[in-house]
Amino acid sequence: MNEELLHRIALTMVPELGPVLARQLINRFGTARTVFKSTRTALAQTEGIGEFRAAQIKQFRDFAAAEKEMCTVASAGISVLFISDDAYPHRLRQCYDAPLLLYYKGSVALNQSRIISIVGTRRQSSYGKQVTEQLITALAPYEVMIISGLALGIDATAHRQALQSGLPTIAVLAHGLNNIYPDQHRSLAAQIATQGGLLTELNWQEKPDRHHFPKRNRIVAGMADATLVMETEPRGGSMITADLAFQYNRDLFALPGRITDLKSSGCLQLIRDQKAVPLIDAAQLADSLGWNQPKTVTTPATQRHLFPELSAEEISIINLLATRGTATVDELYLASGLSNSRAAATLLSLEMQQLVRQLPGKQYQLIN
Numbered sequence: 001m002n003e004e005l006l007h008r009i010a011l012t013m014v015p016e017l018g019p020v021l022a023r024q025l026i027n028r029f030g031t032a033r034t035v036f037k038s039t040r041t042a043l044a045q046t047e048g049i050g051e052f053r054a055a056q057i058k059q060f061r062d063f064a065a066a067e068k069e070m071c072t073v074a075s076a077g078i079s080v081l082f083i084s085d086d087a088y089p090h091r092l093r094q095c096y097d098a099p100l101l102l103y104y105k106g107s108v109a110l111n112q113s114r115i116i117s118i119v120g121t122r123r124q125s126s127y128g129k130q131v132t133e134q135l136i137t138a139l140a141p142y143e144v145m146i147i148s149g150l151a152l153g154i155d156a157t158a159h160r161q162a163l164q165s166g167l168p169t170i171a172v173l174a175h176g177l178n179n180i181y182p183d184q185h186r187s188l189a190a191q192i193a194t195q196g197g198l199l200t201e202l203n204w205q206e207k208p209d210r211h212h213f214p215k216r217n218r219i220v221a222g223m224a225d226a227t228l229v230m231e232t233e234p235r236g237g238s239m240i241t242a243d244l245a246f247q248y249n250r251d252l253f254a255l256p257g258r259i260t261d262l263k264s265s266g267c268l269q270l271i272r273d274q275k276a277v278p279l280i281d282a283a284q285l286a287d288s289l290g291w292n293q294p295k296t297v298t299t300p301a302t303q304r305h306l307f308p309e310l311s312a313e314e315i316s317i318i319n320l321l322a323t324r325g326t327a328t329v330d331e332l333y334l335a336s337g338l339s340n341s342r343a344a345a346t347l348l349s350l351e352m353q354q355l356v357r358q359l360p361g362k363q364y365q366l367i368n
Contacts, residue, residue, distance in 0.1 A: 002070070007032035008082055010066040012101055012203075015056055019201075021048050022100045023083065025057075036060070072204050078177055079104045091115065092222040094328055095248050099201035099219065103177055106197015108145070108168040110223070113325060114291060117147040117220045117245070119238045120154025120230035125263050128231035129157050131255060135228075136161040138282035142291050145196070147172065147223050149216060150185055151237070154230045159192055169196040170223070174216035176206035217241040225289055225360055226251035228279060232266035239266050246275045251289065251360045253279040290359050313338060313346045318355065318366065326363040 011022050011032045025035045028046050035043070036057065043054035073080060081088040081102040089110045092098050104110070118136075120128060132154055136146060146162040148155040150171040162169035171192050173181070177200060180186045189198060201219065202212060217240050221227050227245035229252070232238035245252045254276035257264025270276035279285065286292055310318070316336045321327060327335075333343035347364055350356040357367050 004031055004033055005080060005082075006063065006066050006070055007036055008101055009069050009080070009203075010060065010063055011035060012201075013062060013066060014053075014060050016053055017056065019100045020097050021046075021053065023098070024048060026083075026100070069203055073103055073177070076177070076204075077105065078204075081110075087111075089223045090327075090331070091224065092219060094330060095218065095222040097218060098222060102199055102201055102219075103204070104197055104199050105177055105193055106170065106199070107194055108170075108196055110170065110197070110199070112143075112145040112168065114142055114144040114289070115147060115224045116144055116285075117224035117227040117241070118154065118158040118230060119148060119217075119220060119227065119232075119241045121232050121236065121238060121263055122151055122153035122155075123263070124153040124157060124231055125261070127257065127261075128154060128255070128263065132157045132230050133161045135279075135282055135285075136167065137165055139285070140165040140167060142282075142286055143167070144291075145170065147220055149174070149220055149237075150181075150189060150192075150198075152182060152185075154238075156185060156188060158230075159188060163191055163195055171196070171198050172216050172219045172223070173198060173200040173202070174212040175208040176200060176202045176204045178204045179207055181208040213237055214240050218244050221245040221250065222248055224250065225363075226253060226285070228285075229254045229267055229270060229276065230279075231255065231257070231263045233262055234266045234269050236266070239270075242266075242270055242276065249362060252276040253285065253288075255279045288360070290357075311346075313342065314350055314355075317343070317346050317350060321356065321364060321366045326359060326365045328362055328364070332364070 025046055029035045029038055040054045040058050043049055043057055044051050081104055083093055083098060083100050146158055146167055146169040148158045150173060159169050159171060169192055175181055177198060180189045217237055221241050221244040227241060227250060229238050229242050242252055252275055254267035254270040256278045257267060271278050317332055320332055320335050329344050333340045336343060347356060355367055356364055359365055
């Protein structure tokens, strides 16, 4: 039995804990198993935990449920992704409230070089549907992954058009993988699992519930370089996703519409409030996200040959970017052993030498 995975799953089952505090506990104690083995006093001294949550952890006894979950998902061919795993979505990991665990059933890697989320109303208009389909068709040459939430309306249109265009698509669910909601999307979900994947942070048997949907929306926003809001009223799940993308400092686009159209009023509000950029077409989107720039990068060995004056810190950052493709300051300082401020200063130096460029979403990449 994988004892650490068992304890990771158990940690997500502790009442009143949540992913932010669970992550703090893992960071402090090293492993989920160590968290459960630690004393109540040591747990209570962890920032944000206190006596009450420490007691909740020490009183947790339902390891049988965690073991059942582990065995069930394994037999169903579902991957359990821990937040530090290489297969875990790197972009989502940057978000402070990223899930500790994700359950994934799919055929593609979750860390594609180009990822966008597309969201919108469940009651799409012919205009919203047509533009969504045209946009995704035009994005096919860019080999972009499409993220959405499997809902009626714009979500389903985005998934279906991605499938038709030969693009990978990920449906983020507000329930466990033993359920599909809405029920009429079972066939669509099966198609998505073969050309993309189904993703959730919720346990196998968890059913759709009102409070699950905002949690689902943060994954939709956090996994992508940019979120595209195609149609929405001023209130609803799409606006929640848009606000989350804005909070995560991700690029946000909204499709303009007529001021008399209620389904465009939320998009126009995002544009008016300067949270979102008006979405015109695929070419504008690609240009804004830097997709028209060459993909190839110079190797670290060549960089060292051309710039022998580079410091050891600069070479370390270049090596990491050459391996990862893109990374944030936080990822680089953690991987390099540098302090956060030192990693930022090193990146600035490399930018001034035109060896590194900053991309949307505070990602960094080597320059060819």
